[in-house]
Amino acid sequence: MASLIGKxxxxxxxxxxxxGKGRYTDDIVLPGMVYAYIxxxxxxxxxxxxxxxxxxxxMDGVVAVFTGKDxxxxxxVPTGWQVNFKNGDTMKExxxxxxVADKVRHMGDNVAVVIxxxxxxxxxxxxxxxxxxxxxDAVADAVKAVAAGAPLVHDDVxxxxxxxxxxxxxxxxxxMMAKADxxxxxxxxxxxxxxxxxxxxxxIGDYNSATDRYTLYTTSQNPHLTRLLMCAFVLGIPxxxxxxxxxxxxxxxxxxxxxxxxxxxxxxxxxxxxxxVKWNSDRSEAFMTDAHGRDHITKAELGLDSEGxxxxxxxxxxxxxxxxxxxxAPCVPTYLHATLLQGLYTTPAIYIxxxxxxxxxxxxxxxxxxxxxxxxxxxxxxxxxAAREIGMDPTxxxxxxxxxxxxxxxxxxYQTQVALQYDSGNYEAVLDKALDMFDYKGFxxxxxxxxxxxKLLGVGFSTYIEACGIAPSAVVGALGARAxxxxxxxxxxQPTGKVSVYTGSHSHGQGHETTFAQIVADKFGINLExxxxxxxxxxxxxxxMGTYGSRSLAVGGSAIMKSIDKVIQKGAKIAAHKxxxxxxxxxxxxxxxxxxxxxxxxxxGDIALTAYVPHDYPAGVEPxxxxxxxxxxxxFTYPFGAxxxxxxxxxxxxxxxxxxxxxxxxxxxxxxxxxxxxxxxGGIAHGIGQALLEGAIYDDDGQLINGSFMDYTMxxxxxxxxxxxxxxxxxxxxxxxxxxGAGEAGTIASTPAIVNAVxxxxxxxxxxxxxxxxxxxxxxxxxxxxx
Amino acid sequence: xxxxxxxxxxxxxxxxxxxxxLLLVHYLRDTLGLTGTHVGCDTSNCGACTVLVDGKAxxxxxxxxxxxxxxxxxxxxxxxxNGELHPLQxxxxxxxxxxxxxxxxxxxxxxxxxxxxxxNPSEEEIRHALEGNFxxxxxxxNIVKAIQLAAQQLT
Ligand code: FES
Ligand code: FES
Numbered sequence: 001m002a003s004l005i006g007k008x009x010x011x012x013x014x015x016x017x018x019x020g021k022g023r024y025t026d027d028i029v030l031p032g033m034v035y036a037y038i039x040x041x042x043x044x045x046x047x048x049x050x051x052x053x054x055x056x057x058x059m060d061g062v063v064a065v066f067t068g069k070d071x072x073x074x075x076x077v078p079t080g081w082q083v084n085f086k087n088g089d090t091m092k093e094x095x096x097x098x099x100v101a102d103k104v105r106h107m108g109d110n111v112a113v114v115i116x117x118x119x120x121x122x123x124x125x126x127x128x129x130x131x132x133x134x135x136x137d138a139v140a141d142a143v144k145a146v147a148a149g150a151p152l153v154h155d156d157v158x159x160x161x162x163x164x165x166x167x168x169x170x171x172x173x174x175x176m177m178a179k180a181d182x183x184x185x186x187x188x189x190x191x192x193x194x195x196x197x198x199x200x201x202x203x204i205g206d207y208n209s210a211t212d213r214y215t216l217y218t219t220s221q222n223p224h225l226t227r228l229l230m231c232a233f234v235l236g237i238p239x240x241x242x243x244x245x246x247x248x249x250x251x252x253x254x255x256x257x258x259x260x261x262x263x264x265x266x267x268x269x270x271x272x273x274x275x276x277v278k279w280n281s282d283r284s285e286a287f288m289t290d291a292h293g294r295d296h297i298t299k300a301e302l303g304l305d306s307e308g309x310x311x312x313x314x315x316x317x318x319x320x321x322x323x324x325x326x327x328x329a330p331c332v333p334t335y336l337h338a339t340l341l342q343g344l345y346t347t348p349a350i351y352i353x354x355x356x357x358x359x360x361x362x363x364x365x366x367x368x369x370x371x372x373x374x375x376x377x378x379x380x381x382x383x384x385x386a387a388r389e390i391g392m393d394p395t396x397x398x399x400x401x402x403x404x405x406x407x408x409x410x411x412x413x414y415q416t417q418v419a420l421q422y423d424s425g426n427y428e429a430v431l432d433k434a435l436d437m438f439d440y441k442g443f444x445x446x447x448x449x450x451x452x453x454x455k456l457l458g459v460g461f462s463t464y465i466e467a468c469g470i471a472p473s474a475v476v477g478a479l480g481a482r483a484x485x486x487x488x489x490x491x492x493x494q495p496t497g498k499v500s501v502y503t504g505s506h507s508h509g510q511g512h513e514t515t516f517a518q519i520v521a522d523k524f525g526i527n528l529e530x531x532x533x534x535x536x537x538x539x540x541x542x543x544x545m546g547t548y549g550s551r552s553l554a555v556g557g558s559a560i561m562k563s564i565d566k567v568i569q570k571g572a573k574i575a576a577h578k579x580x581x582x583x584x585x586x587x588x589x590x591x592x593x594x595x596x597x598x599x600x601x602x603x604x605g606d607i608a609l610t611a612y613v614p615h616d617y618p619a620g621v622e623p624x625x626x627x628x629x630x631x632x633x634x635x636f637t638y639p640f641g642a643x644x645x646x647x648x649x650x651x652x653x654x655x656x657x658x659x660x661x662x663x664x665x666x667x668x669x670x671x672x673x674x675x676x677x678x679x680x681x682g683g684i685a686h687g688i689g690q691a692l693l694e695g696a697i698y699d700d701d702g703q704l705i706n707g708s709f710m711d712y713t714m715x716x717x718x719x720x721x722x723x724x725x726x727x728x729x730x731x732x733x734x735x736x737x738x739x740x741g742a743g744e745a746g747t748i749a750s751t752p753a754i755v756n757a758v759x760x761x762x763x764x765x766x767x768x769x770x771x772x773x774x775x776x777x778x779x780x781x782x783x784x785x786x787x
Numbered sequence: 788x789x790x791x792x793x794x795x796x797x798x799x800x801x802x803x804x805x806x807x808x809l810l811l812v813h814y815l816r817d818t819l820g821l822t823g824t825h826v827g828c829d830t831s832n833c834g835a836c837t838v839l840v841d842g843k844a845x846x847x848x849x850x851x852x853x854x855x856x857x858x859x860x861x862x863x864x865x866x867x868x869n870g871e872l873h874p875l876q877x878x879x880x881x882x883x884x885x886x887x888x889x890x891x892x893x894x895x896x897x898x899x900x901x902x903x904x905x906x907n908p909s910e911e912e913i914r915h916a917l918e919g920n921f922x923x924x925x926x927x928x929n930i931v932k933a934i935q936l937a938a939q940q941l942t
Pocket of ligand 2: 250884885886889921922924
């Protein structure tokens with residue numbers, strides 16, 4: 001049978017989605033279910049003097065109205081990561097209540113919840129609830145928030161500082177910087193972006209008083225983690241009484257990792273009213289309450305010697321965490337950002353000083369790439385400017401400073417200045433391949449010709465590396481994670497040789513049902529149709545840490561591999577008995593155990609049946625064929641790549657058109673190239689969105705000005721070109737599949753490539769930077785102010 | 788208080804008493820249980836709710852159920868005929884034009900209307916036709932390919 005690994009197998013999950021038979025959380029209707037409408041704060045910062053719910057409560061069809069005062073004995077949703085202050089002081093971790101009782105701290109904060117027999121009625125009744133707010137001063141910007149006299153988000157957090165953080169060798173960096181012949185400085189904002197998975201979040205709480213069991217249906221990327229956090233840290237209910245189901249989920253991009261207040265709230269309400277209750281987010285609520293991403297204000301300096309060798313990188317960043325600490329928030333600007341500042345370069349001294357601030361804004365957490373886009377943007381933008389300042393070709397400057405190839409097997413991994421050790425890499429290869437595909441030389445000629453015709457063409461480069469396959473538990477534990485980051489898998493061979501695979505990963509578009517089935521079918525030598533992948537239900541799947549940080553295949557897939565091995569080993573024992581051979585003399589290939597050098601063999605299906613009908617069976621071997629495994633990685637995985645964008649800037653309007661986009665990525669071994677390419681496409685589009693179109697706008701009062709699709713510019717089909725993607729393959733040396741992860745790569749690389757391309761197009765204007773998103777207005781103004 | 792309407796949905800006549808303010812999308816999802824049509828926004832921008840009303844692609848969140856009285860409505864559930872997938876459905880699978888699948892029904896309905904008007908659209912025309920439909924997963928690359936593939940198969 002032909003190998004299934006590396007083949008563009010069409011997705012097995014597609015049929016339900018193309019026929020309208022997907023089952024998303026909002027599609028679920030339970031008997032007797034009622035609907036929740038959450039009243040949200042219209043203010044960024046205000047005291048709640050009183051709430052009058054009497055008129056709403058009196059309405060026909062209204063089941064209950066709850067305010068913060070009704071929820072006693074529950075602190076709120078926790079964060080899953082602790083990053084202490086540089087001086088060892090404990091991170092500030094103010095409570096994030098399910099419903100606030102006294103004060104609102106961001107626009108959209110939960111103020112009250114109305115439960116009624118229909119969605120419309122709940123909303124009508126919410127209009128009858130009167131809240132008396134006393135508006136207070138607010139602060140939305142991370143630098144302003146930590147300045148003296150800024151309004152406090154939490155009374156007991158001085159200067160709004162959640163924690164500060166440093167990484168790298170400060171003394172060495174200062175010393176090397178002092179030796180530099182040239183220092184390039186760049187101050188910029190990596191603006192806040194709003195995730196906007198197209199499916200809004202939704203949660204249904206269902207309590208059964210007879211069995212004392214709870215079920216939560218939720219749009220989550222990690223149902224088990226949600227269960228753990230909700231049971232152990234929020235509601236104090238026993239985990240074995242709680243089932244969490246994440247059915248089909250319409251995209252996540254990070255925003256559905258976190259344990260949100262609404263999830264715990266629906267469970268709490270359902271227990272209170274004795275009926276199932278559903279909350280489905282409006283898009284307007286999503287804008288205000290889905291955790292946002294990015295939002296760094298940074299000053300960076302890159303020191304170079306006279307030949308263009310990087311000597312030192314020094315960074316000061318203010319990271320905006322919003323009003324409360326979301327699940328992964330403390331880890332994003334620190335261990336997913338600061339640790340990636342080596343990039344693909346040999347920079348011998350790096351130091352970052354970071355302040356994490358509370359502001360009166362929506363919490364900020366991981367969003368596609370999570371920290372790594374911020375690191376890559378910083379590096380690739382400052383390198384681009386350095387090249388321009390010292391008059392060197394941007395590709396040559398990059399090439400000069402690239403880390404030489406290493407496979408991580410015969411050559412050791414690469415030890416960075418910022419804690420991580422890269423697994424394997426061949427960085428020049430991706431750059432060369434991308435330049436080749438793009439025809440860089442030809443481009444410079446076309447650019448000249450275009451210029452003669454008065455047209456502004458530009459090319460932008462970016463290389464990137466990311467830490468994926470999150471993550472070795474002991475390592476992250478030492479860095480403040482409050483959970484392990486392994487993955488679990490169970491491979492159950494059914495008596496007829498069909499296989500059920502239970503994974504703790506969760507697919508919300510990534511195609512696990514296909515990729516994982518390919519691996520299992522390939523290893524067992526059976527048909528793809530004979531494998532079914534089950535995910536997203538804590539009752540079916542023993543445990544799991546979910547899907548984020550491009551971890552599903554590297555960690556979840558590796559757990560499946562461990563179970564596959566166990567099946568094959570046990571099968572060999574049974575086969576040896578049946579074939580009257582020595583176990584060591586057997587080999588397993590093409591779905592059968594064969595006595596080496598003979599034609600004596602027995603198939604996978606026969607062995608499966610024997611395991612469940614053990615009449616003629618080896619002594620001391622248990623019946624059945626069902627193996628669970630946990631896989632805890634020994635290192636992160638490090639995908640990398642080089643992307644090139646070509647743009648044309650309209651001289652009269654400042655509008656940027658992407659002419660070509662070339663990406664060469666190395667995500668290690670590839671199981672399904674069609675799916676990997678698709679991940680790249682989506683990621684690239686997401687990053688382009690940040691470069692050209694997207695950005696949350698808060699005014700000084702903390703009002704989110706563009707909180708709807710009318711005002712927040714999402715990338716549309718006609719904003720984007722088709723992409724040219726290819727890859728190199730440098731296997732990961734430390735996981736059994738040799739895979740690295742592909743979900744975030746495109747987003748990480750594309751943002752700086754686009755901005756660099758625009759600046760290249762405008763190179764005659766002497767422009768050092770344009771603030772993202774590069775709207776026509778900003779580009780036009782930059783041209784007017786340029787020379 | 789309900790208003791009585793008769794709508795032909797996917798070839799089947801449905802009689803219902805509906806609230807005057809009920810949106811077509813909620814009629815389809817909540818009253819008829821046709822949950823293949825999705826809701827992705829509250830400003831009529833995302834296109835996840837797109838269905839065909841008398842053959843034209845319509846965002847079903849922009850229309851009241853009562854306005855569909857007497858109309859023929861086709862949803863994603865009505866695209867396959869006699870167990871055969873519509874070429875757009877099979878081409879979305881073939882070209883990997885979907886990831887999470889949430890935007891997919893709306894994309895397919897919009898594309899169906901496009902191909903009805905223009906059987907051989909250019910890439911630019913396809914991208915233009917899709918501008919009212921958001922996809923956060925695919926970067927649109929393979930959606931465009933899927934529609935091109937379906938166009939080939941339909942002609
Ligand atoms: S739900 Fe109709 S356009 Fe978004
Ligand atoms: S496939 Fe997920 S939004 Fe389009």
